[in-house]
Amino acid sequence: MRQVQVSQPGGPEVLKIAEAPVPTPGEGEVLIKVQAAGVNRADISQRQGRYALRPGMPSILGLEVAGTIAGLGPGVTRWKEGDDICALLTGGGYAEYVVTPAPQCLPVPKGVSVIEAASLPETFFTVWLDVFDLCHLRSGESLLVHGGSSGIGITAIQLAHTLGSRVFVTAGSQAKCEACTALGAEAAIDYRSTDFEEAIQNLTTGRGVDVILDMVGGSYTIKNIRSLAPLGRLVFINFMESSRGEIDIALVMGRQLTITGSGLRPQTVERKGQIAEKLEKIAWPLIEGAKIKPVIDTVYTLEQVAEAHRRMESSAHIGKILLRM
Ligand SMILES: NC(=O)c1ccc[n+]([C@@H]2O[C@H](COP(=O)([O-])OP(=O)(O)OC[C@H]3O[C@@H](n4cnc5c(N)ncnc54)[C@H](OP(=O)(O)O)[C@@H]3O)[C@@H](O)[C@H]2O)c1
Known part of the structure; x- marks a missing residue:
């Protein structure tokens, strides 16, 4: 699969597309075939080498994606292959495939495209x-x-x-x-x-x-x-x-x-799962009822990742910036 790697800490030009093996979902995890990933301010700090990653956090950028479940690790009962979901990650989203704990996934809200759904989890x-x-x-x-x-x-x-x-x-x-x-x-x-x-x-x-x-x-x-x-x-x-x-x-x-x-990324899977349950119960119906809508500034292709980072750093955007795989 293709993924974006940070060749060395620095400006947007250090972002390079490289080949990597498709990850295997572990106990309680799902494999997601990514359709789109959200770009977040923390990705900029991480690319610049200013984000202190804790042990176990992936070095690949990307804190949220939306796509289709492509594989299940042992013990996952909530999701099945082919389900469209959006998911919170601890990293790894700038890639064609990523794994994440099942409790951090949410269904794509009705009325929202899979691409747009990538704008939802982190915020x-x-x-x-x-x-x-x-x-x-x-x-x-x-x-x-x-x-x-x-x-x-x-x-x-x-x-x-x-x-x-x-x-x-x-x-x-x-x-x-x-x-x-x-x-x-x-x-x-x-x-x-x-x-x-x-x-x-x-x-x-x-x-x-x-x-x-x-x-x-x-x-x-x-x-x-x-x-x-x-x-x-x-x-x-x-x-x-x-x-x-x-x-x-x-x-x-x-x-x-x-x-x-607080910081969201270091929270436990259990805590993130509790938040996901609240969101599904309270926020998702508001999105499905069109009371809350995704606000997308720009969608870039994976090849345009450096441009996506430049736009975020310019602070000219309103709402979310996405990468389409
Ligand atoms: N703790 C957590 O768990 C967590 C999770 C997600 C995000 N965050 C933080 O929340 C903030 C928003 O994240 P985001 O991804 O939504 O970012 P974003 O879309 O890039 O928005 C950041 C905005 O902040 C404004 N801003 C105000 N002072 C600024 C300054 N000194 N430098 C740069 N921008 C400044 C800018 O708009 P103006 O034109 O209005 O100045 C800019 O567009 C970021 O700081 C991010 O790190 C924290």
Whole structure:
């Protein structure tokens, strides 16, 4: 089979297509014939050599795919050969075949193509883990999402809005802001022209928001803390500006704030399986009912993988970037 290999840490030009053996599914795993793979920000860091892979994590890029079950390891009962599925991976998705634990697979939602389904797993698992599991966002509460037009952002907006929350976002251009409000954000703040802290104070008449999903860190940290309502929760999923930030302990105590964060990839198969069950029960019917839709920016071929990475690094995209096998 063909797969994309990182010949050495560096720019998009280090991505090379190479031949490799088709993997064999182990106990509890499925073999997937991949139709499309999602491109994620973590793939960029990994290609640059800035992502510390833990033992057992594949070195091949690719955290999510959609395709057809082509083989079953011992003990798999839920799926059969020929089923169309989308799946969360710990790596290996930039390839024609990949194996993953069966609990990390979900059916392709009705009304969504197999290619489009490759855009779903990484962001839905992440948003569920961070916004709903860790921060317990409830209907009627408010959510601020930074990077509103990112793959993560478009999923967070749609899930939270559809489940009854007021959603505010920040994004880096007017076009990105418009895309976010079209997906259900009540207000989108162009952070290049408007101070988001001041905007959130105005939008919430000084109360602040209940939950903030942050991937920026750095200078956003103290502004996030000042933007939280009493009993507010702040969750970090990355620190694209800096992993260092300022915290005002008096505010954390006074407002009884919770500050948390997580990485999806190192979670156990069991935890990922639990999230998959929640998604299938709660989010998949919303996709099938067209209340939530995949937002695809561009689909590239496997040969165009370097171009796909360049587009993501340009941050010009809105929504997800995919690779078609
Ligand atoms: N912890 C986890 O488990 C987990 C899982 C998945 C993703 N993530 C993280 O979530 C974030 C979004 O992921 P994604 O794959 O959806 O990425 P993406 O589509 O590439 O979106 C990232 C967006 O963030 C915005 N941004 C804000 N500050 C930035 C900065 N300093 N540098 C670069 N971009 C900046 C950019 O849009 P603007 O024009 O609006 O600035 C950019 O388009 C990434 O940081 C990723 O690592 C974490």
